[in-house]
Amino acid sequence: MELSLTVNGKARTDDVEPRLLLVHYLRDVARLTGTNIGCDTSSCGACTVHMDGEAVKSCTVLAVQADGHEITTIEGLASDGTMHPMQEAFRQNHALQCGYCTPGMVMAATSFLKENPHPTEAEVREGLEGNLCRCTGYHNIVKAILAAAQS
Amino acid sequence: MTTTEAPPEERVFGQRLLRKEDPELLTGEARFVADVDVHGALYIALVRSTLAHARIVSIDVGPALEVPGVTAVFTGADLEQEWAGPLPCAWPVTEDMKAPTHLPLAVGKVCYTGDAVAVVVAESEYQARDGAEAVVVEYEPLPPVVDLGDAVSDRVVIHEDLGTNKSYTWELSPDAEAVDRAFAEATHRVHGHYIQQRLIPAAMEPRGVVVIPQPFGGEYTVISATQIPHILKVMLALTSGISETSIRVIAPAVGGGFGSKLDVYAEELLSLVLARRLKRPIRWIETRSEGTQATIQGRGQIQDIELAADADGRITAIRVKLLADMGAYLQLVTPGVPLLGAFLYAGVYDVPAYSFSCTSVFTNLTPTDAYRGAGRPEATYAIERAIDQLALEVGVDPAEIRRRNYIKPDQFPYNSVAGLVYDSGNYVGSLEKALDLSGYGELRKEQERRREQNDPVQLGIGLSTYMEMCGLAPSRVLASLRYVAGGWEAATVRLLPTGKVQVVTGTSPHGQGHETSWSQIAADRLGVSPDDVEVLHGDTAVSPYGLDSYGSRSLAVGGVAVAIATDRVIEKARQIAAHQLEAAEEDLEFTAGTFRVKGSPEKSMPLGAVAFEAFTAHNLPDGMEPNLEASSHFDPPNFTFPFGTHVCVVEIDTETGGVRLRGYTAVDDCGNQVNPLIVEGQVHGGVVQGVAQALFEEASYDSQGNLLTSTLVDYLVPAASEFPSLTTGTTVTPSPTNLLGVKGVGEAGTIGAAPAVINAVCDALSPYGIHDIDMPATPERVWTAIQEAAR
Missing domain, CATH: 3.30.365.10 (Aldehyde oxidase/xanthine dehydrogenase, molybdopterin binding domain)
Structure with a gap:
């Protein structure tokens, strides 16, 4: 099937299998491998990207469902060689260790702050429920998101 | 410059x-391994056993070969000649240890659900998976061995050629008579029976491997999501027969391991020999639900610990018996995991007499191996739970029973009854700091108030003081433990x-x-x-x-x-x-x-x-x-011995059994710190992984050996919403055995956490007469315990 969409600001058209997942399209067709895959049940959130500015788990979306939409991946977040404030907040607060969940976490966190720009700690923790991290114990991730909200 | x-x-x-x-x-x-793009790569997918224990009657690969894109399918029998040796176990802990032959693809019979029986090779990942679905395997089911007691009985022997399910019995008993004497003379005796449930490591990055051959140049580049590129290289050479000089192993960005990538896996070896045989790059990326079965699991022990103590509660002897679950086969260090705990069951306490014995058995379950802490969390859990039971028996506060038993700061270097020399420590200092940071006195008062008011939400406060042996390891010590490499x-x-x-x-x-x-x-x-x-x-x-x-x-x-x-x-x-x-x-x-x-x-x-x-x-x-x-x-002259005290505060809704982690204070001492930011991060992550064992995670199997928690929907890796912010503090007691004075911190949090949490849960439930609960302390388990106690 023909698929036309915008990825990180660039228009693309590709011929894809109807069953192709958006995450596989981004990784294997568009060759944007920053979006990671951590499970096969839409549980871990490692593959979180933005579709029209809202966080989605790209393993839960078929590539063809993104037809006509705008997708932003972790590669599209930094601009002009400067990291997005959320990426910078993660770095400043040591909110990543192995870094595998990180792209999904950052994408989920930016979308969350758009919905709730001044969250409490409890709201941040609830808001992150769909994203799993095995290294950080979430402590510094929560700290980073609260810091990003402050700035 | x-x-x-x-x-x-x-x-x-x-x-x-x-x-x-x-x-x-x-x-x-x-670039993680799955991000590596190799032109012309073939993708492989494995056909895995759906039964825990069965004979393979037939494998029909025909339908798979008709799937578009599938280029080849191999069964275990097809590849039997490819192996120069079986998958390696590097730790034959006793001379007479029984070890089954473990091939990357099973031949003749399967021994756990997830045991691979065939491999499908295709031009794309989707096609490889389609092909794996199409392979038809006929099995003759055999009775599965799922329970450790059942395994010991040898009612069904899994590996017939071994004649038994017992792999080994390993003992450490410097003076058995002294132990018997201490128990005979003791005023107080407590017995703890604890189950270390199986855990799924669940590093966020699943495993994966890409092998790039040079058919003419002769070199094989193996890119693997591994913790151990050097060990893997040697083992791949020994198992494939390819010269060590022709194998290069690269660990790219690796998305967590926690021990699960400290192994040599069937898929790594399969990818290598298929690259040799097909002269094309081979690529395998694990799916999560595959990894819950095909990647090693942690823990899996039944522990019996007995303490003998005098009238003041001073421990005079400890006796430990373990039954350890090896799973279906021995992976790289599977048999050694209980030994890593064997030296630590006396914990931070000045104990004069000790005996330890571990019997390890095969079951029809996924092999176990090292998982964050490996043997040491299990040991710490047992002693830290048992000493709380001793506090109850003696009638003193858990902090007080610990003070009475700690090895004192002036006793270092300390010769432990198990034969180690602890480098340095200040356990009482660590306790006092943790009590202070957590507001222990106030917490006890709040607990008292809630108890008096019959508050449906009860407060529990749990302590643990842990110590671990890290810095693996002095090579001569490893030799004495029969580990085949140095440290x-x-x-x-x-x-x-x-x-x-x-x-x-x-x-x-x-x-x-x-x-x-x-x-x-x-x-x-x-x-x-x-x-x-x-x-x-x-x-x-x-x-x-x-x-x-x-x-x-x-x-x-x-x-x-x-x-x-x-x-x-x-x-x-x-x-x-x-x-x-x-x-x-x-x-x-x-x-x-x-x-x-x-x-x-x-x-x-x-x-x-x-x-x-x-x-x-x-x-x-x-x-x-x-x-x-x-x-x-x-080559380090000694292990290092980090330590710390954790204080966990839980609120238990006695009407629902729900346990809420209200606060957690961790005071850790890893000697000198190179980068305190990184140290804190390690502690945060470690603590949460330990709490996860205590409250959330368990690899559950049914009676037929089917994994009931094979996805992240069913296996509860906790999310941020389950935790409060953690309070961390440190003390610094440098190690005198290395020039940096450092000790290590990667496993500390996990080791300290599980007993602190369960001690807190039991503390909250103490007025109900509940003094023990199995992990994970789920709402159902807690609620049931309260209901049964009320009867």
Whole structure:
């Protein structure tokens, strides 16, 4: 099937299998491998990207469902060689260790702050429920998101 | 060359430097194994057993070969001739240990659900999976052995050629009579029976491997999501018959391991031999629901611990019996895991008599192996739970029973009853700091109030003081434990012509931040900026020597090797500087990256200038070789013994059984800290993983050996919403056994956490007469315990 969409600001058209997942399209067709895959049940959130500015788990979306939409991946977040404030907040607060969940976490966190720009700690923790991290114990991730909200 | 003119008090060592690793990980630039794009690669998918125990009657690969894109299918029988040896177990813990032959693809019978029986090769990942679905396997079911008691009985023997399900019995009993005597004379005796449930490590990155062959050049490049590129290289050579000189192993960015990537796996070996056979690159990426069964699991022990104590509650003897679940086969260090705990069941206490015995058995379940802490969390759980039971028996506060039994600060170095020499410690100091930080006194008062008011939400406060043996390991000690390799670590430090520094390490980080910490170690000694240091790792072509990362060994062994190699570079640089400054070596002082002649500070030479002189070699002392480079192969003289005290506060809704973690205080002592930011991160993550065992996680199987928690929907890896912010504190008791005074911190949090949480749960439930509960303490389990106690 023909698929036309915008990825990180660039228009693309590709011929894809109807069953192709958006995450596989981004990784294997568009060759944007920053979006990671951590499970096969839409549980871990490692593959979180933005579709029209809202966080989605790209393993839960078929590539063809993104037809006509705008997708932003972790590669599209930094601009002009400067990291997005959320990426910078993660770095400043040591909110990543192995870094595998990180792209999904950052994408989920930016979308969350758009919905709730001044969250409490409890709201941040609830808001992150769909994203799993095995290294950080979430402590510094929560700290980073609260810091990003402050700035 | 940049030289940081830092006064000594602003040493790079010990600073909270932001990590060098982060920018590429934060922006998606980092390359994990699944991100490696190899032109012309074939994809493989495995056909896995759906039964725990069965004979393979037939395998029909025909339908798979008709799937578009499938190029070949191999069964275990097809590949039997490819193996020069079975999958390796590097730790035959006793001379008579029974070990089944473990091939990458099962031949004849399957021994656990997930045991691979065939491999499908295709042009794409989707096609490979379609092909695997199409393979038809006919099984003759055999009765599965799921229960450890059942395994011991040998009612059904899994590996017929071994004649028994018992792999080994290992004992450590320095003076059995003294133990018997102490129990006979004891005023108090307590017995704890604890179940260490199986856990799924669930590193966020599943496993994966890409093998790129050079059919004419003869080299195989193996890119694997592994913690152990060096060990893997040797093992791949031994199992495939390919020369070690023809295998290069690269660990790219690796998304966590926690022990689960400290192994040599069937898929790594399969990919290598298929690349050899098909002369094409081979690629395999694990799916999560595949990994829950095909990647090793942790824990899996039944523990019986008995304490004998005098009238004051001073422990006079400890007796431990373990039954350990090896799973269906022995993986790389499976049999050794209980031994890593065997020395620690006396914990932080001054115990005069001790005996330990472990019997390990095969079951029809996924093999177990090292998982964060490996043996030490289990041991700590048992002693820290049992001492709380002793506090109840004696009628004193859990803090008080610990104070009475701690090894005292002036007893170090301490010769433990199990035969170890603890390097340094201050357990009572750690306890008092943790009690203070957590507001222990106030918490007890609040608990009292809630109890008096019959509050439906009860408060529980749990303590644990842990100690662990880290820095694996002195090679001679490993020899005495029959581990087949050594425990040293290698490092090379070189100065480049421009004065930049290259550190090559044999450790293999997968989240721990070695690039940052090793830069700090080298920069601190060289007096340069850490930004001028690059750290190379994870590639056997770059760092030929190494024993990789596990067992909280990287800093205490590998980091120390970096320091030693750095000092050797400085010594050579001193000779060059002395020669060029026309001064005696002993007249030179080296501060802030510059050699100066004592008394004539104008006569000086920065390290960068020395590096350039060493490179041009125009004017070196007679007989000296060019360049500034030195190596160290550091074999530690002893383990290191980090310790700490954790205080967990839970609220239990007695009407629903729900346990809410209200607060958690961790005071950890890992000796000197290279980077406190990284130390805190390790503690946070470790604690949460320990709490996860206590409250949430369990690899559950049904009576037929089917894994009921095979996805992240069913296996509860906890999310942020389950936790409060953690309170961390540290004490610093340097290790006297290495020149950095460091101990290691990777496993500490996990080791301390599970007993603190369950002690808190039991503390909350104590008024109901409930003094023990199995992990994980789920709402259902807690609610049921309350209902049963009320009857």
